[in-house]
Amino acid sequence: MKKIILIFCVFAFAKSYSQTKQDSIKVYKKRVLEAVEVDFLTSYYSQNGDNAAVSGGIGTEKLTDVTGTFVVSIPLNDDDVLTIDAGISAYTSASSSNIDPFDGSQPADPFVASSGASKGDGWVNLSGNYSHSSDDRNNIWSAKISISSEFDYFSAGVGGSYTKLFNEKNTELSVNANVYIDTWKAIYPIELRPFGENGIGLNNPLFTQNIITGNTSYNPRFSEFKDEGRNSYALGLGFSQILHKNLQGSLALDFVQQEGLLSTPFQRVYFSDVTDSFIDNFQLADAVERLPDSRFKVAVGGRLNWYLNETIAVRTFYRYYFDDWGINSHTASIELPIKITDKFTLYPSYRFYNQTAADYFKPYESALSTDEFYTSDYDLSEYSANQIGFGVSYTDIFAKAHIWKLGLKSIDLKFYQYDRDTSFSSSIITAGFKFVMD
Structure with a gap:
């Protein structure tokens, strides 16, 4: 016993x-994350140009957009982190206002914004991400769910990733996959709607109360899209390696398969073999953009970051992209973070991009009525672009400045100017504030 x-x-x-x-x-x-972190991100974006897809490759592309996003990262325990991302965007667009160019008080014109209801709208997004790290921090799993909505589009997505670190965390391999199930609420150019199912054609008040000039027997090639769904499947592979105490490199390979309604229903096309019809100064659409119902994209790229000394680093990036619509593109960029004090860093940058045109791209009045597919969206045209950027960041790892119970950890301000060799140009100002909860 x-x-x-x-x-x-x-x-x-x-x-x-x-x-x-x-x-x-x-x-x-x-702990993976020591305390709750809150990020507030905001931006102001503006653009201009003369090749609006809404009006068939001509007309104003003027647009402004203001966004605000909150990102909250919550440590659930030593190993798990929940991240909630909520954002909203409000824009005014001269080009989208011309979905209905006849609802304003002035004569319709593709180079003038309509004053009607379609000139502005909003976008909202909500996503959640859960990540788990193993005890040795060499294995990281994550899962994500998201929804977003705007006036004519709704998207729901799920995804996940796995990251493996080894070789004393000097080597990293990752894989991520995402699925997005989207639905259009198709909105067509105002003059085409009377020619859709159950429409009354030229007997519609738009035509009886306005004078058609040019081809007065206006008869567009139009039928409504039968399927308004769009599905996207994405797979990404990543490899990162510390090559030297001052040198780090990474490679990425991404695949995207899209299926469903890949055309934008309110983007007009004008045929070269059809006589033009006008109301005021606005040319009536011959058709809407028609694109294949599938698209396969591949992108391969790499980064090389070289830390020259405690003051200057060099960050470089290159990516090659191609798809089965005929687009091939090259992207190259360089950023030079310059640490001027313990708390302030400057970020000058430059980015170059060029692409070939999609097989289906046709400039204004270049498509034929006998073509199967056609678009006058200059995002799918051949072009080159340059972007110059400058940023400044403030970092205080001790978060001495406080707002309520939140300590201010960092502030990031950046400005980018983007110019294409077409008429298009844009600029964006971004600001980010990171707080840590006491």
């Missing part, structure tokens, strides 16, 4: 010691 009691006490002591040791390991294990 004494032997049994002794064995039991030894076992209990061993178990208690083992448990105490495990608890000790847990207590001193570094």
Whole structure:
């Protein structure tokens, strides 16, 4: 009996010691995220140009957009982090206002924004990401779900990723996959709607109350899209390697398969073999953009970051892209972070991009009515672009400045100017504020 009691006490002591040791390991294990972090991101974007897809490759592309996003990262325990991302965007667009160019008080004109209801709208997004790290921090799993909506589009997405670190965390391999199930609420150019199903054609008040000039027997090639769904499937592979204490490189390979309604229903096309019809100064659409119902995209790229010294680093990036619509593109960029004090860093940057045209791209009045597919969206045209950027960041790892219970950890301000060799140009100002909860 004494032997049994002794064995039991030894076992209990061993178990208690083992448990105490495990608890000790847990207590001193570094947390993935020490405290709740809150990011507020905002931007102001503006663009202009003379090749609006809404009006068939001509007309104003003027647009302004203001966004605001909150990102909250919450440590659930030592290993798990939940991230909630909520954003909203409000824009005014001269080109989209010309979906209905006849609802304003002035004569319709592709180079003038309509004052009607379609000139502005909003976009909202909500996503959640859950990540789990193994005890040795060499394995990271994550899962994501998201929804977004705007006036004519709704998207729901799910995804996940896995990251493996080894070689004393000098090497990293990752794989990620995402699926997006989207639905259009198709909105067509105003003059085409009377020629859709159950429409009354030229008997519509738009035509009876306005004078058609040019071809007065206006008869567009139009039928409504039967399927308003769009599905996207994305797979990404990544490899990162620390090559030297001052040099890090990475490679990425991405595949995207899209299926469904890939045309934008309100983008007009004008045929070269059809006589033009006008109301005021606005040319009536011959058709809407028609594109294949599938698209396969591939992108391969790499980064090389070289830390020259404590003051200057060099970050370079290159990517080659191609798809089965005939587009091939090259992107190259360089950024030179310059640390001017312990808290302030400057970020000058330059980016170059060029692409070939999609097989289906046709400039204004270049498509034929006998073509199967056609678009006058200059995003699918051949062009080159340059972007110059400058940014400044403030970082205080001790977060001494406070707003309520939130310590200000960093501020990032950036400006980018983008110019194509077409008429298109844009600029964006972004600001980011990172807070950590006490």
